[in-house]
Amino acid sequence: MRPNPPSDPPTDAKADAAWSASIRLFHWLVAVLIFSQFALGWLAVGWRLSPTKINLFVWHKSIGMLILALVAVRLLNRLARPTPPLPPDTPAWERAAARWSHALLYVLMVAMPLTGWVVNSAAGIPFRIFWQFPLPALIAPDKQVAEIAALVHFALGLAFVALLVLHIGAALRHHFIKRNNVLTRMLGTRRTVK
Numbered sequence: 001m002r003p004n005p006p007s008d009p010p011t012d013a014k015a016d017a018a019w020s021a022s023i024r025l026f027h028w029l030v031a032v033l034i035f036s037q038f039a040l041g042w043l044a045v046g047w048r049l050s051p052t053k054i055n056l057f058v059w060h061k062s063i064g065m066l067i068l069a070l071v072a073v074r075l076l077n078r079l080a081r082p083t084p085p086l087p088p089d090t091p092a093w094e095r096a097a098a099r100w101s102h103a104l105l106y107v108l109m110v111a112m113p114l115t116g117w118v119v120n121s122a123a124g125i126p127f128r129i130f131w132q133f134p135l136p137a138l139i140a141p142d143k144q145v146a147e148i149a150a151l152v153h154f155a156l157g158l159a160f161v162a163l164l165v166l167h168i169g170a171a172l173r174h175h176f177i178k179r180n181n182v183l184t185r186m187l188g189t190r191r192t193v194k
């Protein structure tokens with residue numbers, strides 16, 4: 001690796017590094033899909049029994065399975081790419097909070113589709129992803145399991161919302177209060193840190 005030339009600014013140059021383009025692409029694509037998932041999930045559950053309700057569920061389950069596939073690729077990509085270090089003045093508790101909350105976000109991005117898949121299997125509902133590909137059942141139909149899995153899916157959804165409020169709050173705090181580059185390096189824009 002090229003050593004830093006003596007003219008480099010005294011700030012931690014690596015802390016200014018952005019996330020790679022593929023990590024940013026996955027982050028924002030999956031974020032948009034997950035926000036749509038909450039809207040579709042709650043709309044579908046609340047809708048009166050009609051073809052629209054069924055279509056809302058097909059969209060919800062299809063996009064959910066797409067998220068599962070994208071997150072699998074995203075995780076591999078994430079492990080293969082360097083992580084830009086946090087600004088040098090970040091306290092230890094914040095570093096730990098960032099590490100653990102990001103890990104938990106990944107767990108939820110996988111657990112939500114999996115529990116949804118279990119609900120769908122246990123409810124014995126035949127379903128084709130985007131009206132095309134039949135989704136194999138993970139388990140045999142069982143009404144009680146379907147009810148428990150739906151409860152778990154719902155509870156994990158609430159935990160996900162709470163964690164996202166923290167995550168987005170932390171990003172905004174970095175940008176507007178601490179005035180560092182943590183948000184801009186995920187947006188792919190640049191900020192001159194004083």
Ligand code: HEM
Pocket residue numbers: 034037038041042045060061062063064065067109112113114115116117119120150151153154157
């Ligand atoms: C990141 C992915 C997902 C998110 C964030 C998500 C979120 C939600 C939310 C917020 C609800 C409404 C919960 C309620 O009010 O009871 C819901 C319901 C539901 N979701 Fe998902 N979901 C995801 C993936 C999936 C997948 C992949 C499937 C199936 C293949 C699925 C199947 C269902 C079903 C069947 C319900 C209705 C449960 C019930 O009858 O109470 N979800 N989902």
Ligand code: HEM
Pocket residue numbers: 023027030031032034035078086098102103105106109164167168171172182183184185186
């Ligand atoms: C469903 C929505 C979201 C999910 C699941 C999510 C998940 C994640 C994860 C797992 C990371 C760690 C980086 C990685 O491993 O890819 C991350 C980083 C980040 N996210 Fe999100 N995110 C979401 C929405 C948002 C939103 C709406 C914002 C901004 C308002 C945001 C701002 C950031 C920032 C600034 C980072 C970089 C943190 C750092 O530099 O260490 N995220 N996000």
